[in-house]
Amino acid sequence: xxxxxxxxRLLSIHAWAVYLFLYAPILVLVVFSFxxxxxxxxxxxxxxxxxxxxxxxxxxxxxxxxxVVAGWTMLAATLLGTLTAFVLVRHRxxxxxxxxxxxxxxxxxxxxIMGVSLLATFVLAGLRPGRTAIILGHxxxxxxxxxxxxxxxxxxxxxxxxxxxMDLGAGxxxxxxxxxxxxxxxxxxxxxLLAFTLSLDDVVITFFTAGPGSTxxxxxxxxxxxxxxxxxxxxxxxxxLVVTAGVLILADWVRRWGVNHVKPAAGAAGRxxxxxxxxxxxxxx
Amino acid sequence: xxxxxxxSRWGLALMVLPPVLWLVLLQVVPLALILVYSFSRRTAxxxxxxxxxxxxxxxxxxxxxxxxxxxSLAVALITTLIVLVVAYPFAWHLARQPAERxxxxxxxxxxxxxxxxLILTYAWKVILRADGPVNQILTALGLAPxxxxxxxxxxxxxxxxxxxxxxxxxxxxxxxxxxxxxxxxRAAYDLGAGPVQAFRRVxxxxxxxxxxAGALLVFIPTLELFYISDLLGGAQMVLVxxxxxxxxxxxxNWPFGAAASIIVTGVTLLLVWVYVRWFSPGGVEELI
Numbered sequence: 001x002x003x004x005x006x007x008x009r010l011l012s013i014h015a016w017a018v019y020l021f022l023y024a025p026i027l028v029l030v031v032f033s034f035x036x037x038x039x040x041x042x043x044x045x046x047x048x049x050x051x052x053x054x055x056x057x058x059x060x061x062x063x064x065x066x067x068v069v070a071g072w073t074m075l076a077a078t079l080l081g082t083l084t085a086f087v088l089v090r091h092r093x094x095x096x097x098x099x100x101x102x103x104x105x106x107x108x109x110x111x112x113i114m115g116v117s118l119l120a121t122f123v124l125a126g127l128r129p130g131r132t133a134i135i136l137g138h139x140x141x142x143x144x145x146x147x148x149x150x151x152x153x154x155x156x157x158x159x160x161x162x163x164x165x166m167d168l169g170a171g172x173x174x175x176x177x178x179x180x181x182x183x184x185x186x187x188x189x190x191x192x193l194l195a196f197t198l199s200l201d202d203v204v205i206t207f208f209t210a211g212p213g214s215t216x217x218x219x220x221x222x223x224x225x226x227x228x229x230x231x232x233x234x235x236x237x238x239x240x241l242v243v244t245a246g247v248l249i250l251a252d253w254v255r256r257w258g259v260n261h262v263k264p265a266a267g268a269a270g271r272x273x274x275x276x277x278x279x280x281x282x283x284x285x
Numbered sequence: 286x287x288x289x290x291x292x293s294r295w296g297l298a299l300m301v302l303p304p305v306l307w308l309v310l311l312q313v314v315p316l317a318l319i320l321v322y323s324f325s326r327r328t329a330x331x332x333x334x335x336x337x338x339x340x341x342x343x344x345x346x347x348x349x350x351x352x353x354x355x356x357s358l359a360v361a362l363i364t365t366l367i368v369l370v371v372a373y374p375f376a377w378h379l380a381r382q383p384a385e386r387x388x389x390x391x392x393x394x395x396x397x398x399x400x401x402x403l404i405l406t407y408a409w410k411v412i413l414r415a416d417g418p419v420n421q422i423l424t425a426l427g428l429a430p431x432x433x434x435x436x437x438x439x440x441x442x443x444x445x446x447x448x449x450x451x452x453x454x455x456x457x458x459x460x461x462x463x464x465x466x467x468x469x470x471r472a473a474y475d476l477g478a479g480p481v482q483a484f485r486r487v488x489x490x491x492x493x494x495x496x497x498a499g500a501l502l503v504f505i506p507t508l509e510l511f512y513i514s515d516l517l518g519g520a521q522m523v524l525v526x527x528x529x530x531x532x533x534x535x536x537x538n539w540p541f542g543a544a545a546s547i548i549v550t551g552v553t554l555l556l557v558w559v560y561v562r563w564f565s566p567g568g569v570e571e572l573i
Contacts, residue, residue, distance in 0.1 A: 110509030
C-alpha cells in the first residue's frame, strides 16, 4: 500500500514539474515585458515597451494585416466549412468519399508542403504574393478544420426535429432558421473561432504567400526574432498570449453553453460519440 | 415529380460546387504541381523545364543531403521519445483526477497548445541567450565561469520542439487513458500482476492507440517546424523542413525542393496509413 502512495506522490510531483515546464517560459516572457531594462534582470516595473509597441508603425500595420486576413479567412472558411459539412453528412453523390478524404489533407499534411505547393500554384496563376494570396492560403487549410468542427455537431443531429417542424407547418427557411441553426449554431461558431485563431496564428503558410507590405503579426515576429531579442517583442508576445487565452476560455464557455442549452445533440458535441465510456475516476486503478 | 427531383439535383450540384472548387484548386492542383516539378529540371535562371528526370530524387543520395534526411529522422525520433516519456505519466495523473478538476487542468494544457508556437520558441530564446536567466543563474551560482553557449545548439532545438509539441502528445494520451476501464486494471492486479507487469501487459497495450496517435502528432510536425530549428538550432542545423524552405525561397531550386516535399509527404502518408490500418478503427478522424 505504501508503495502505491509513493507512486501517486511521484506522479503528482511530475505533473507539477510539467506544468512548471509549460508555463515557466511564458512567465519569463511576461515578466520581461514589464522589465525596465533592455538586457539585465529585474530593474523595476514599466509599461514603456507596450507604449513603444503601439507606436511602432510596422507592428500596427502587421496587426491590421493579420486582422483583415483572419476576418476574411473566418468568413470564407466558415461558409465553406458549413456547406461541406452539410453536404457530407446529409447528401449522397458520386465522389463523396474522395471529397471527404481531401478535407483531411490539410489537417494531416505538414504545412511547409502546403505552403510551397500554394506558392508554386499562385506563381503559375500569376497571383502576386500579398494579402489575397495569404487569405486564399489560409482558407485552404482553415476550411478543413471548420468542416470537421461543424460536422461533429451535425452527426449527432436528430433530423426528426426538422421533420416535426415541417409537419407542424414550418417552411424550409423557417425550419432552418428556428430549428437547424440553433442546434448546429454552436458548432458553426466553434468552427468560425477555430478558423479565426488558426489564421491569426499561422506562420508557415503566410511565410510562403506574403509579399512586401502584407506582413502579418507572426511573420513580423519571426523576422524580428531572427535578428535578436527585444523588449517590444516581449510586450507584443504577452499581448498575443492574453488574447489567445481569452479566445480559448470564450470558446470553452460557448461549448459548455451549447452542451447545457441544446440537449438533443449534446452527446455529439465533442467527437461524435453518443455514449461516454466508463471513466477512470478518482478511485484510481 | 421529376421536376422536383431535377431541381434538387441541381440544388445539390450547386451546394457541392464550392467545396469541390476549394479542394481542387487549393489542394489537388497545388500538390499535383509539386509532384510534376519534382520530376522537372531547373533552368539556369531558376525557372522550370518540364522534362522527366529522377535527378532531384537521386540527389538525396549525396552525403550532405543524406545527412539532412538522417538528421531530420534522428531529431524527430528523439523528440517523439522524450515527449512520450514526459507525457505518459502526466496524462495518467491527469486522467485520475476528480472530474471537476480535470476540466481546469486540461485547459491549462490546451492554452500552450493553442498559443502561437513562434512565441513559445521566442520565449526559449529569451531564456537561453548568453545574458538570459539560465546563464545568469549559472554564473551567480559559480557553476560556469562565463556565459555558456546554450542557444544555437542541437539540444536547444530539440528542447524547443519538445516544448512546443508536448501538448500534442498529452491530449491523445489523456483521451485513451481516460477510456481505460479501471476494472480491467484491477483484474490484472487481482490475478497477481505487479505494477510493472500490469503496465506492460495490460495498461500499455490498451492505451497504445493514444500512444501512436500522439507519436504521429509529434513526429510529423518535427519535419516541418523549420522555424524552431532555425531560431534555436542556428544556421548550421539543416533539417528537411529548412531544406525545403531554402530551396524554394533562397536557392530557388524548385524541382529539388519539390522532390524533398514529395519525400516528406510520402513519409507522412505512410505513417498515417499505418495508424489508420492498425490502430484506429474510426479512421483519420480519431487523430484530430
